[in-house]
Amino acid sequence: MEKKGLSEIVGYVLLVVMAIALALLVYAWMKGLLWNNPKECPAGVSLIIADYACNQDLNNITITLKNNGLFSINGFIARISNEPGKLATKPLLNGVPLGGEATGEFFFNETGLLPNIEFVNSFSYDMYSQISDLEITPLKDVDGERILCDKSIIKQQLENCR
Amino acid sequence: MFSYNNKMKKRAISPVIATVLLIAIVVILALIIFLWARSFIGETIRKSNMPADKACELINLQVSYSGNSLDVINQGNVPLYRMEVRKISGGSIEKETINERLSAGNAISKEIGEGYDSIEVLPVILGQTQTSKKSYTCKNKFASG
Numbered sequence: 680m681e682k683k684g685l686s687e688i689v690g691y692v693l694l695v696v697m698a699i700a701l702a703l704l705v706y707a708w709m710k711g712l713l714w715n716n717p718k719e720c721p722a723g724v725s726l727i728i729a730d731y732a733c734n735q736d737l738n739n740i741t742i743t744l745k746n747n748g749l750f751s752i753n754g755f756i757a758r759i760s761n762e763p764g765k766l767a768t769k770p771l772l773n774g775v776p777l778g779g780e781a782t783g784e785f786f787f788n789e790t791g792l793l794p795n796i797e798f799v800n801s802f803s804y805d806m807y808s809q810i811s812d813l814e815i816t817p818l819k820d821v822d823g824e825r826i827l828c829d830k831s832i833i834k835q836q837l838e839n840c841r
Numbered sequence: 842m843f844s845y846n847n848k849m850k851k852r853a854i855s856p857v858i859a860t861v862l863l864i865a866i867v868v869i870l871a872l873i874i875f876l877w878a879r880s881f882i883g884e885t886i887r888k889s890n891m892p893a894d895k896a897c898e899l900i901n902l903q904v905s906y907s908g909n910s911l912d913v914i915n916q917g918n919v920p921l922y923r924m925e926v927r928k929i930s931g932g933s934i935e936k937e938t939i940n941e942r943l944s945a946g947n948a949i950s951k952e953i954g955e956g957y958d959s960i961e962v963l964p965v966i967l968g969q970t971q972t973s974k975k976s977y978t979c980k981n982k983f984a985s986g
Contacts, residue, residue, distance in 0.1 A: 690857030697864055714891030717899055717918070756946045758914070766905040766912040768948035782947055816916065816946055827946050829901050829916045 718821045720828035723749030726817045728833055729797060733840035738805040740840060744798045744815065751791035753825065754818035757783045759837075761807040767814035767834070771802050784818070791820075809841040886968035886977045889919070893968040897979035900964050906985035909955035913962060913983075914948040922967035922976050928957045960985040 725748035733740045746752050757771035770783025792798055804810045813835045817828040888896035901917030915921060921943040928935040943949055961982045968977045
């Protein structure tokens with residue numbers, strides 16, 4: 680009973696320190712296997728084609744888009760198909776009003792297209808001679824990153840656009 | 842009597858030190874095994890701050906094949922590094938690689954020949970290991986509808 684050893688407190692402290700060190704090691708190892716949820720478009724994003732009209736003399740299409748959702752929309756990608764039944768792979772290029780690129784991307788101003796607001800613009804399809812399908816993918820800025828809203832893609836079969 | 846007293850007076854390590862020693866030995870052994878086993882496990886490829894296989898699950902492609910043209914639209918938010926195309930005809934499969942990047946929201950049309958029953962597209966993404974960039978072929982296939 681007179682033996683001197685480490686006091687109980689020091690023993691516990693040692694054990695706790697080792698447990699924490701082990702936990703940190705395991706955390707550092709596991710961190711490589713974990714990930715944050717990817718940024719996603721909110722479910723309430725909805726863009727609709729309120730109207731469209733093709734001018735066959737000028738070969739242009741006037742599209743009226745309406746933000747039918749709960750959040751502002753920062754842009755969209757517009758693609759068309761020039762053959763019925765084919766995927767809409769061709770970007771809508773001409774008549775770009777707000778800095779569109781060869782990908783068919785269009786961006787609104789800083790506030791974006793607010794809910795219940797319409798956007799009307801004419802686009803030329805002169806280079807395609809005819810268009811049969813239109814596909815619009817909304818774009819939304821989420822935490823500083825531009826995200827494609829792949830669950831809110833809209834498709835429209837076009838008539839009289841030759 | 843003398844020997845009994847002698848035995849009782851022998852000094853040994855305290856139980857706390859013994860426990861600490863045991864734990865230390867176990868930890869060292871675990872580390873050795875971990876370092877040894879790590880060489881058997883492949884390098885983890887990460888894409889957009891997540892494991893590559895998880896990034897693959899987020900890929901959303903629309904694929905269409907008609908005539909001799911393969912159309913692919915990347916409707917998701919994961920850019921593709923290239924695509925592996927499997928051209929299925931009868932019981933045989935021909936493989937072709939489309940070495941073109943396809944960023945999010947973009948589309949591509951390629952002539953791949955005609956007469957195939959169906960087409961499968963396997964996306965390849967460019968990920969990052971601890972030391973370098975590496976391509977990763979996803980296991981999810983996108984077939985022409």
